[in-house]
Amino acid sequence: MNRYKLNHLKTPLIGITALLVVSITGCKSSSTSTVALNGAGSTFVYPVMSHWTDDYTQKHPDIQINYQSIGSGGGVEQVRSGTVDFGASDNPLTDAKLADMRPVIQIPETAGPVCVTYNLPGLKQPVQLSAEALSGIFLGTITTWQDPLIQHDNPGVQLPNVKVVVAHRTDGSGTTNAFTTYLAAVSPDWKQKVGAGNAVQWPAGIGGKGSEGVTGLVRQSPGAIGYVELTYANQNKLPVASIKNLAGKYIAPSTASTTAAIAGFTDQLAKDPRTPIVNPPASAPDAYPIATLTFLIIPQDGPDRAKRTALKTFIQYIITDGQTEAAKLDYAPLPEGVKQFDQQALKHLTAAGQPLP
Structure with a gap:
């Protein structure tokens, strides 16, 4: 070698x-x-x-x-x-x-995927979010669930008229690193103002320690949105959003959609296994865009x-x-x-x- x-x-x-x-x-x-x-x-x-x-x-x-x-x-x-x-x-x-x-x-x-979870009482179908909407939410520029960008992602859905409450990790976290790496990849504003890392200076929201802290904040705050691991979301029966990928499809986090994300970077991973697997190319239409090795x-x-x-x-x-x-x-x-x-x-x-x- x-x-x-x-x-x-x-x-x-x-x-x-x-x-x-x-x-x-x-x-x-x-x-x-x-x-x-x-x-x-x-x-x-x-x-x-x-x-x-x-x-x-x-x-x-x-x-x-x-x-x-x-x-x-x-x-x-x-x-x-x-x-x-x-x-x-x-x-x-x-x-x-x-x-x-x-x-x-x-x-x-x-x-595994990093899931976007939320608290929108009465909403039956999963929320769909584009990169623009998700980055706007965590940048603090989108402040209500009836924002036009979110409504565009969810045609025909009656979203509640409540304020967005961002929940994020306060501790250093690889989950945070994967999530912010994705936001930096899809949003020039996020990349310039916040960047990516295990811990960042969040421009909006309230912080909780660990995934249980983020979950607690989301559960107790109508309108809240945060990010956790898929296993944690499933074990706690949390709703998760489908995220729009580069192929234009809204994809839910799952084992299969994470495998599809890995497959989207086959050539790059063969050269360097450190390659991030966020925001896979359009050639991977079934890939969930926020995942990490x-x-x-x-x-x-x-x-x-x-x-x-x-x-x-x-x-x-x-x-x-x-x-x-x-x-x-x-x-x-x-x-x-x-x-x-x-x-x-x-x-x-x-x-x-x-x-x-």
């Missing part, structure tokens, strides 16, 4: 206190040693990571996996400081951030061979059998080309400088 791929493989439900601890119990010899793996990072991936660790450790009772859902930025920092065996991040590390990291491998692990960030080397071997096998599970499990939780399975990229990257994991099996 060339230096670019090696260096650039170095590569972000709910709240900073969320802690996944899979405890290993059952019948095993007292002489059997347990290998403990520690990970931290993305809240976006927490539901599927919880399922992966439970499923994997049931099949491998000699391995214990702890995952702290502390946010993508926190996961990256813990990998940097060497306090975890792996991190998870919803936005990949840039070249500048890679330069400050120990040698790491960065690989996509799954993908999530990434594992793994130190390239470590001193403990047993732990490093266990880590490699766990990650191989994630990018193979784990993809089927991810689909059950509304995450989009990785396409074959990306999985092959991941497998090639894992060949560069070592223990004390020596290759792993």
Whole structure:
């Protein structure tokens, strides 16, 4: 593998206190040693990571996996400081951030949509929103649900005459990064005035901590609109908007529409898996336009061979059998080309400088 791929493989439900601890119990010899793996990072991936660790450790009772859902930025920092065996991040590390990291491998692990949810009492059909309307809402230039731009997206629908209440995250979040990356891609005003990132200076609205904070604000405020993960929206029975894509179709967030978004960037992802998958081209007519890949960030080397071997096998599970499990939780399975990229990257994991099996 060339230096670019090696260096650039170095590569972000709910709240900073969320802690996944899979405890290993059952019948095993007292002489059997347990290998403990520690990970931290993305809240976006927490539901599927919880399922992966439970499923994997049931099949491998000699391995214990702890995952702290502390946010993508926190996961990256813990990998940097060497306090975890792996991190998870919803936005990949840039070249500048890679330069400050120990040698790491960065690989996509799954993908999912960012949903736009709202509180419009009495409205039966899903709201449809164009890029212009959505960016105007979060810029604060659209202040009522009967704004002409929103009404144009929803012909024949009697929208309530209530003010728009924007709800957004206050904590650093990979979900925020994906959402603002989309807004920056579709709105020159947003790109100039706000930009994209895990945390931004919001021009309008009220803030809540974590997806549960945004959901609480939306639920208690008629006219409110916010953004959350699909799994979170489904589990809480929240309505989600269909977003107009570049093909001119209003697409609802789903596993299938996220897979279509990934497919819209096949060539770019083959060259650099860090490519954002927001606002897919018109050649992907069924793609939902606000989606993100999530990434594992793994130190390239470590001193403990047993732990490093266990880590490699766990990650191989994630990018193979784990993809089927991810689909059950509304995450989009990785396409074959990306999985092959991941497998090639894992060949560069070592223990004390020596290759792993």
